[in-house]
């Protein structure tokens with residue numbers, strides 16, 4: 262994001278306790294654009310899903326670093342979440358609802374939620390090297406508030 | 408995450424307070440599974456979600472896992488008064504097709520079909 266007007270970088274180990282902090286921090290950063298409270302909640306969910314995936318799948322419970330880079334510019338939020346974990350073998354499959362490589366109690370919905378709640382999602386992953394998710398969202402001013 | 412358990416006849420009512428994600432869902436799972444394992448007479452599960460402020464796929468997966476356990480006992484699972492965002496997530500995950508949404512404990516117990524042994528604790 263070349264013309265970014267503000268930026269935030271966070272780096273933290275892949276512990277589950279950090280997920281709540283990460284999603285809250287990103288939502289607070291996003292609040293400088295005029296997102297509705299619902300939209301901020303949607304951003305929280307997308308961040309939570311991406312970071313959870315890095316913890317669960319990327320590092321498989323072992324410890325590694327997760328990096329989040331947020332930027333706002335031109336009325337849009339861009340969030341990049343990356344890990345240096347195992348990577349995704351088949352990205353197309355990973356997007357399918359109900360597809361999961363986790364052994365138990367995973368519904369395969371995380372990436373479906375990210376796609377649903379963010380305007381744009383780009384996944385870049387190299388098997389054995391790691392995964393990067395870039396997601397974008399703009400406030401939807403046309404939405405009718407009730 | 409605060410977990411409050413109450414037994415009404417053959418139903419376990421689990422009231423949760425806080426955020427349901429990868430950091431908290433495992434504790435809810437362990438707590439509920441322990442109670443279910445100890446008491447084979449418990450057939451139904453009522454989730455009081457009024458004070459759940461956040462849920463993601465880890466929380467949804469945990470709910471589905473408990474649903475599967477209760478189904479194996481031929482019981483039913485009821486979702487009580489989730490907030491708008493939580494409800495939207497539950498619906499998106501297809502929970503509305505297998506569990507019932509209710510607004511009160513009375514309604515929850517009515518859905519369970521009076522299967523409460525008539526005893527209130």
Ligand SMILES: Nc1ncnc2c1ncn2[C@@H]1O[C@H](COP(=O)(O)OP(=O)(O)OP(=O)(O)O)[C@@H](O)[C@H]1O
Nearest residue numbers: 314318319355361362367368369370371372392464
């Ligand atoms: N950061 C990552 N590193 C490695 N694999 C990943 C990563 N993110 C996603 N995946 C792969 O993509 C699959 C689909 O991810 P998705 O979040 O949609 O579902 P899930 O995590 O398996 O289940 P749920 O999100 O419902 O708990 C995962 O099962 C995993 O194989």
Ligand SMILES: [Mg+2]
Nearest residue numbers: 314371372464
């Ligand atoms: Mg996931």
